[in-house]
Amino acid sequence: MHKTSLPEWLLARLTTPDRAAAIMGDLTEIAQTRTRLWFWTAYVRTLITLGWRTPAALVCALVSMRFALVIIRRLANLMPYHLSDAGLFGEEDVHLSLILWNIPLVMAQCLAFAAPFALVRFGRRDRLTRLCVLLILVTIPVYAPVTEVRDMSGIWTVFAFALTFISPLWRRPGIVLAATCLTAVVTMFVSIHTLVGILHRNFFTLSANTRFTCDILGVALAVIVCTLLHARLLPPLRTGGTDAEPA
Amino acid sequence: MNPNPSLGEFEQIVLLAVLRLGDEAYGVTILAEIAARTARNPSPGALYTTLHRMEDKGLVTFRDGSPTPERGGRAKRFVTVTRAGRTALASAQSAYRSLLEGLDLLTTPITNLMQPRIWVPRPSSARAGFNRLPGGANA
Numbered sequence: 215m216h217k218t219s220l221p222e223w224l225l226a227r228l229t230t231p232d233r234a235a236a237i238m239g240d241l242t243e244i245a246q247t248r249t250r251l252w253f254w255t256a257y258v259r260t261l262i263t264l265g266w267r268t269p270a271a272l273v274c275a276l277v278s279m280r281f282a283l284v285i286i287r288r289l290a291n292l293m294p295y296h297l298s299d300a301g302l303f304g305e306e307d308v309h310l311s312l313i314l315w316n317i318p319l320v321m322a323q324c325l326a327f328a329a330p331f332a333l334v335r336f337g338r339r340d341r342l343t344r345l346c347v348l349l350i351l352v353t354i355p356v357y358a359p360v361t362e363v364r365d366m367s368g369i370w371t372v373f374a375f376a377l378t379f380i381s382p383l384w385r386r387p388g389i390v391l392a393a394t395c396l397t398a399v400v401t402m403f404v405s406i407h408t409l410v411g412i413l414h415r416n417f418f419t420l421s422a423n424t425r426f427t428c429d430i431l432g433v434a435l436a437v438i439v440c441t442l443l444h445a446r447l448l449p450p451l452r453t454g455g456t457d458a459e460p461a
Numbered sequence: 462m463n464p465n466p467s468l469g470e471f472e473q474i475v476l477l478a479v480l481r482l483g484d485e486a487y488g489v490t491i492l493a494e495i496a497a498r499t500a501r502n503p504s505p506g507a508l509y510t511t512l513h514r515m516e517d518k519g520l521v522t523f524r525d526g527s528p529t530p531e532r533g534g535r536a537k538r539f540v541t542v543t544r545a546g547r548t549a550l551a552s553a554q555s556a557y558r559s560l561l562e563g564l565d566l567l568t569t570p571i572t573n574l575m576q577p578r579i580w581v582p583r584p585s586s587a588r589a590g591f592n593r594l595p596g597g598a599n600a
Binding site for chain 2: 229
C-alpha cells in the first residue's frame with residue numbers, strides 16, 4: 215500500500231480516493247519520460263478540470279441570489295395590493311393567505327441560489343437540477359400582481375413539495391434540496407442574529423454588505439451540505455445492461 | 462433512465478481507444494493510443510473527466526491491476542467498455558455512417574481531408590448572376 219501524498223489527498227477531495235490514486239499513478243508513470251514541470255502542469259490542469267465546477271457554481275449561486283434579491287425588492291415595491299388583502303380565502307382567513315404566501319416566497323429565494331448551483335455543479339440532466347427548475351415554475355407566481363395567483367402559488371408549492379416526498383424518484387432530490395435550503399436559512403438567520411447581538415444594532419440598521427456577508431456564509435455552508443448529500447444520496451442513474459464485457 | 466445515452470465526440474474517441482487496447486486500456490495507454498491515432502494530444506484531466514462521466518453513465522467499468530514501482534506503488538485502473546457502452550458507441554457510429562452515405566468523403570485520401578481549407582473568392586461573373594432579372598430582362 216503506497217503512502218498518500220498531499221497532491222493525491224487534494225485530488226481525492228475532488229474525486230474518489232481510488233480514482234485519485236489511479237490519476238497520480240498515471241501522471242507519475244508518464245512523468246518518467248517527461249520533465250518535472252510537465253508533471254506539475256498536468257497535475258494542476260487535472261485539478262482544475264476536476265474541480266472547477268464547485269467554485270464556479272458557488273459564484274453563480276451568489277450572483278443569482280444577489281440579482282434575485284434586487285428583483286424581489288423591485289417587485290415588492292410594484293405590487294398593487296397589500297399583503298392583508300383578501301385573496302382566495304376571503305376576509306376571515308387572511309392569516310392562512312399570509313402563511314401560504316411565505317412558503318413559496320422562502321422557496322423562491324432559496325431556489326434563487328440552489329437552482330443555478332445545481333445547474334452548474336451537477337448539470338441540467340441531474341435530478342436535483344430538474345426538481346429545482348420544476349419548483350421555480352411553481353413558486354415564481356408568488357410575485358404575480360394578482361392576489362389569487364399569489365395564493366394559488368402557495369397551494370401549488372405545498373402540493374408540489376408533498377408530491378416530491380411521496381414520489382420515490384423525487385424523494386432523494388427533495389431531501390437534498392430541503393437540507394440545502396434549511397442550512398442556508400438557518401445559517402443566515404443565526405449569523406444575522408449573532409451580528410445583531412454583537413453590534414448591538416437593529417436588523418434593519420445593519421448595512422447591506424453585512425447582510426450580504428451573512429448570505430454568503432449561508433450559501434457557502436448550504437452548497438457544502440448539498441455537495442456532500444448529493445454524493446451520498448443521488449448516485450448517477452446508470453444505463454441498462456452494464457455488465458462488463460471483454461473488449 | 463435513458464436506455465441509449467448520446468455520446469460526445471471525445472467520448473466516442475475514448476471508447477474506441479479502449480476497445481482497440483483491449484485488456485491493456487488504462488490512463489497512460491489510452492492517452493498514447495489517442496495521440497497516435499488521431500494526432501490529438503488530450504490533457505490527462507480531460508481524459509479522466511470523460512472516463513469518470515462514462516463510468517457514472519455505466520458505459521465503462523474499472524478494475525484494479527497490481528501496484529507497480531514506476532507508478533509510486535499505485536495500482537493501474539484498467540478500463541473495460543460495458544455492453545451499454547458498446548451499444549451507445551454502435552448507435553453513434555451508425556448515425557455517422559448514415560449521414561456519410563452518398564458522400565464520397567471516405568474515398569478521398571484522409572490526408573487531403575485534413576488539409577486546411579483556403580477561401581477562394583468566386584469569379585465576378587458568377588456573382589453578377591444574382592443581380593440578373595429572370596428572362597434576361599437586364600441583359
